[in-house]
Amino acid sequence: MSTMKFDAIKIGDTLGPQEIPLSKEQVRTYARTCGMDVPRFTDDEGARAEGLPGMIAPGNLSLGMLSRLVTDWIGESGARLARLGTTYRQPVQPGHTITLSGFVTHIEPAEKRVEIDVWIESEDAERLVIGTASVEFP
Amino acid sequence: MAVEYDPELIGKVFEVTDPVDVSAQDIATFCAAMGETNPLYTDEAAAKKGPYGTIVAPPSYAVTFRNGRHFFTQVPRFGRAGFDAGKDVEFHAPIRPGDKITLSSHVKEIYEKTGRSGSMVFVVVRSTVQNQKGEVVAHIDHRFMNRP
Amino acid sequence: MPTILDLHSHSEASEDSRAPLEAYLNWIKLRHQERPVDGIVLTEHRQFNAGADYRALEDKFGLLVLKASEVETDYGHVLVFGVSEEMTQRFDFANVHLDAQELVDEVARMGGVAVPCHPGRPNVGLCEHYGLKPPLENVIAVEVLNGGSRKGEDDRSMELVRTYGYRAVGGSDSHLVSLIALCATRFEADVRSIEALVRELKEGKYQPVDFRPKRKPVPAAVPDEVRHNGG
Numbered sequence: 001m002s003t004m005k006f007d008a009i010k011i012g013d014t015l016g017p018q019e020i021p022l023s024k025e026q027v028r029t030y031a032r033t034c035g036m037d038v039p040r041f042t043d044d045e046g047a048r049a050e051g052l053p054g055m056i057a058p059g060n061l062s063l064g065m066l067s068r069l070v071t072d073w074i075g076e077s078g079a080r081l082a083r084l085g086t087t088y089r090q091p092v093q094p095g096h097t098i099t100l101s102g103f104v105t106h107i108e109p110a111e112k113r114v115e116i117d118v119w120i121e122s123e124d125a126e127r128l129v130i131g132t133a134s135v136e137f138p
Numbered sequence: 139m140a141v142e143y144d145p146e147l148i149g150k151v152f153e154v155t156d157p158v159d160v161s162a163q164d165i166a167t168f169c170a171a172m173g174e175t176n177p178l179y180t181d182e183a184a185a186k187k188g189p190y191g192t193i194v195a196p197p198s199y200a201v202t203f204r205n206g207r208h209f210f211t212q213v214p215r216f217g218r219a220g221f222d223a224g225k226d227v228e229f230h231a232p233i234r235p236g237d238k239i240t241l242s243s244h245v246k247e248i249y250e251k252t253g254r255s256g257s258m259v260f261v262v263v264r265s266t267v268q269n270q271k272g273e274v275v276a277h278i279d280h281r282f283m284n285r286p
Numbered sequence: 287m288p289t290i291l292d293l294h295s296h297s298e299a300s301e302d303s304r305a306p307l308e309a310y311l312n313w314i315k316l317r318h319q320e321r322p323v324d325g326i327v328l329t330e331h332r333q334f335n336a337g338a339d340y341r342a343l344e345d346k347f348g349l350l351v352l353k354a355s356e357v358e359t360d361y362g363h364v365l366v367f368g369v370s371e372e373m374t375q376r377f378d379f380a381n382v383h384l385d386a387q388e389l390v391d392e393v394a395r396m397g398g399v400a401v402p403c404h405p406g407r408p409n410v411g412l413c414e415h416y417g418l419k420p421p422l423e424n425v426i427a428v429e430v431l432n433g434g435s436r437k438g439e440d441d442r443s444m445e446l447v448r449t450y451g452y453r454a455v456g457g458s459d460s461h462l463v464s465l466i467a468l469c470a471t472r473f474e475a476d477v478r479s480i481e482a483l484v485r486e487l488k489e490g491k492y493q494p495v496d497f498r499p500k501r502k503p504v505p506a507a508v509p510d511e512v513r514h515n516g517g
Contacts, residue, residue, distance in 0.1 A: 011313075011316060029170075030172065033167055034168075034171070060198065060202060061172075063198055063201060063227070065172075067197050071196065082228065083228050085227070086226075087223065105312075105463035106306070106309045106463070117304075119462070126436055131224075132304040132462070132463075138189075252382050252409065252410050255409065
């Protein structure tokens with residue numbers, strides 16, 4: 001795990017890319033674990049009946065994966081994820097590989113805080129989820 | 139604004155949910171469901187040496203707590219079933235095994251815009267997640283998208 | 287001196303953007319080789335910040351920051367350049383059902399220019415509306431390159447340009463710091479003010495420019511063993 005230091009971070013530093021082959025079973029497991037055992041997250045037919053292209057990942061799972069992108073980057077540096085905001089632009093469908101990435105966009109030295117753009121891309125390089133995160137260093 | 143709703147609704151806090159117990163097993167199950175392997179969240183020995191002195195839940199566990207059944211009967215609907223359009227989360231105290239978590243929510247804002255899928259009404263719900271010590275675990279702004 | 291400007295961007299003032307202006311300008315400096323813009327136009331959703339003064343940031347970064355708006359009409363979204371107090375009193379920018387023809391004509395009469403954006407986008411772009419209603423009159427230019435476009439959308443916009451003879455502009459439509467200036471517009475003239483921008487959009491020479499990187503090959507679809515487990 002990384003043990004990076006705040007002073008070494010630069011604007012433009014990258015997070016990931018993390019390529020995740022998202023399976024239907026993973027999505028079902030997450031949905032059921034979190035009490036969201038509903039058709040749109042567990043069953044293609046059921047999801048289509050709601051006007052969706054097929055089974056989709058819950059927004060919380062996208063948020064969780066982006067959160068993990070940041071906490072993986074934080075590693076054992078002692079920093080903490082202070083804020084994460086997400087916008088779901090397109091459904092995240094299992095049975096495809098998604099790529100999670102990020103860029104450091106701003107550094108606030110007085111508060112030892114770093115701002116990061118994060119997003120999830122489809123195989124077609126379309127941005128399915130976009131967001132920003134704030135990380136505070138000790 | 140074309141969107142109509144009772145302005146009294148904005149800011150009105152609905153019931154605080156009954157406390158939900160969080161066990162070490164719950165955290166382990168959540169980590170497994172996420173494919174999370176970070177030792178701070180999964181390895182007791184490593185977590186003891188970390189900033190919290192104990193295993194804690196990954197930050198995104200804080201968004202998995204649900205409002206009570208009654209909440210959504212009181213939030214205005216603007217047509218067909220809502221979609222989760224995104225969340226803005228401020229993380230504060232971590233969630234530890236043994237914590238009892240409550241959720242208290244209110245409607246923060248309602249607005250209309252148009253996009254690829256047509257006219258949309260957004261209902262923003264602000265939730266405060268707290269533990270048994272009264273500490274804030276997280277503030278969550280949750281955007282629900284409705285299609286009239 | 288030619289001027290290259292990102293004509294379509296959203297700062298934190300737009301409710302769905304997460305980009306502080308200063309971070310945008312910093313990013314442009316960082317990426318100036320790949321995205322050689324001279325400045326940006328903030329086209330905030332459904333509002334115009336008349337009082338906002340960005341001169342200090344312009345001086346700090348040596349970049350131009352102009353203000354405009356993106357409003358919503360019965361023919362889709364439209365960028366309004368040269369917003370005046372008269373305009374914001376005539377039109378409620380927060381109304382998502384503005385009359386597009388009125389907007390185009392009145393904005394022109396009041397000394398500005400209205401440019402339909404992302405015309406190829408479903409619901410909120412001109413192309414779909416032109417399939418159902420008479421085309422708008424007096425449109426000068428449309429946005430054919432939009433950084434948020436999905437596959438095929440910009441192509442549809444180009445079709446519109448060919449059919450109606452519109453002029454073409456480009457903009458990033460950025461809502462995230464790292465997406466600023468991926469698309470822009472290159473003006474042959476020197477543009478240093480909103481008045482100059484409006485004049486050039488109406489009468490000058492310009493074209494959209496694309497600074498998006500060539501796409502890396504994407505990984506193949508989910509490997510068989512994972513697909514089998516998930517199926």
